[in-house]
Amino acid sequence: MKRSACLALFLSSISRDGDAFQAASPFARQSAVHKTSQLNAEGDKKRVVVIGNGMVGQRFMENLIDLDVDKDKCTISTFCEEPRAAYNRVKLTSYFETRDPSALTMTSEFDEEGRTPWYEENNVELLLNDKVVSIDTEEKVITGASGKKVDYDVAVFATGSYPFVPPIPGKQRPGVFVYRTIEDLEAMLAYVKENNVQSAAVIGGGLLGLEAAKAVADMKVESHIIEFAPILMCRQIDQGGHDALVGTIEEMGLEVHCGARTESFVGTDGSTDADNMSPVAALRFSNEGWDDLPVQMVVVSAGIKPRDELARDAGTIDLGERGGIVVNEQMETNADGVYAIGEIALYNNFIYGLILPGYDMAGVCAKIVAEKELGIEMDNDEVPAFTGADLSTKLKLLGCDVASFGENQPPADDPDVSDLVWNDAIGGIYRKLIFNKAGTKLRGGILVGDAGDYSKLHKLAMQGGELPENPAMLLAPPSARGEVEEEELSTDPNTQVCSCNDVTRGDISNVIHELGVEGATLKEVKACSKAGTGCGGGEPDVKTILSQELEKMGGSLSNNLCEHFEYSRPELMALVRTASDPSTVDSFEKILAKHGSGEGCEI
16 A cells, blocks of 8 residues: 655644663773684685674674775674664654654665665675574574574674663553564554553653653653653753753643652552553552552653673673673674674773764774774774763754753862853743853753754864853853854865764765755655764754755755645645545545645555
C-alpha cells in the first residue's frame, strides 16, 4: 500500500492540535598485546567483525571503508540482532510522524528483509536477526545465535547499552515497557490500542525519559513523568532550569512528579509482588501522603547499562566493576585484536551515553585498526586517541529548547565562580551563564526556553574568545533582544555545520553543486553529505545553505509537502481544516484525490 510519509506527519499533527554515567571502579589502562593475525579465505584480506550494527558500529565501518581506499585490506562482517540494519535511535521519537523505519535509516531505504543496498555495495556481510552469543578470544571465533561461526582478525564491540530497569516489584507485568527500539514503540502502540490505555507513567526524568514522555504523548495518552531526583535532567540543568522546563511541559498537558520514590507497579488485581502477571494498573509510592497513581502503561527510561554480557561470559576481557569494557585511548581492550566503542566502552572510568563521543571513538578506532591491524599507511602526525568528550548538548525536548555547555554546574566550593541569571517565569525562559570571578572567561552555562545563541556561547566557553566589556550583554536571550534567530550563518566554507559527522559548509555546497538544481533536495543533500543525519541539530543550517546555493544556481528550494502535493504542510493543513464538507478530506485517499496527484510516496 502506498502512503505519503510527509502526509503521515501532516495528518498526525492535525489530530494532535545519552546520559552518561560515572562508573565507580578504578581505571587501569592496559595495552593490547598483538599477535600475528590469521588470514581468512580471501587470501591476504583480514576479517574485521563488528558486533552490533547500531549507529556507532555503522560509523566505524564507514570510516574503515573510507580508509581502505583500494578495498584490498579487509572484509567486514557485522552481526545485527534486530530485524533491520542500522537506524537513527537519536530520532526515534520522530517515528510517530511517519511510522516508516526508512525515515530513520543510516544508509538508504530498507527492503522487505530490513536490508539496504549499502552493505552489498560495500561488500559488508550483514547478519540480520543474529545476536552474538559467544566470542573465543584465544581461537578468535565469534558465534551467533543462528549457529554461524565467523573467524576474525579484528573484533569490534559496538553492542551499545540496554535500558536500566530499577528492581521495582511489578516490572514483569504486561503493560511495562522500555524505550529503545522501533519494536519497543510498535509494541507500545499495539498495547495502547488493544487495552484502551488512557494514562501512562514514564519512569525517568533525564534526556531519555523526556524523549519517552514525548513518545507517550504522541500516542494521545496522558503522560506522567516520574523522577526520583528533586529536579528533571539533574546532570544538565539546575533548579531554575527545571522550573522553566516543567512550566513548558505542564502547559502541554503532561504532569511531572519529582522526588518520587516508586515502591511498586500495582496490578489490576491489586497485587504488588514480583511474580504476579496481572496487567499494570497503578504506581504506588513510598512517599508519605502520596496516593496511588492510576495508569494502564509504564515506560521505563531511567538510564542505560552497557551490554557487556558477551565480554563477561568470555572471561578474558577486562570489565569495570559497574560494567563496560575497559579500553585505552586507542579503544583497545586487553584482548588481542579486540576493540570496544560507544556505550559499551569504559574509558577512564566513564561510559559516554551520547552519540557524538561514540562517533569520535569510531573514528579513532577505525584509524588504529587501519594502520595497526591492516597495515594501511596513515598520514598521522600523532597516534589517534580518544581522550574524553565535550558533553555539551542542545536539544528540543517536548517543544522546549534545553542546552547546557562547559562547566554548567561547578562545585559549590569552587572559589573562581561568578554567575549571571535570567529568569523569565512568564516567558518560560531561564538562562544561567557561569564566568570566572574576574568576568573575563565564560566557563559554561544553562539555557532553557531560548537557546538561539547556543553556538556562540558554546564556542566562547570551549575555545575562549574576547567577552564584551560588560559580560551581562551575553545574558539576555535572542528573543528578548528582538532577534528572531542568532547571527547569520557564516559563509566561510570551513565553518562546521554538523558536529556529529564533522561536515563543513564547503562540504555541503560541493554536494549541492554535484547534484544540480533538479537533484539537490534536502533529503539527497543530507544523505550524500551526512550533515544533519546524527542528532539532527544541524538540519536547519543545511536547509539554509541549500536554499542559498540553489538561488545562486538559478533554482529555488521547494517547500512542498512532497512531489505529490503542490502545497506546503501549513497550506495543506489549512485546506483540510476549512473544507466545506469534512467528509471529502477524512482519509488519505480523499485528500490525495482532491489536492494532490499520483498514488503518494512509497513507504
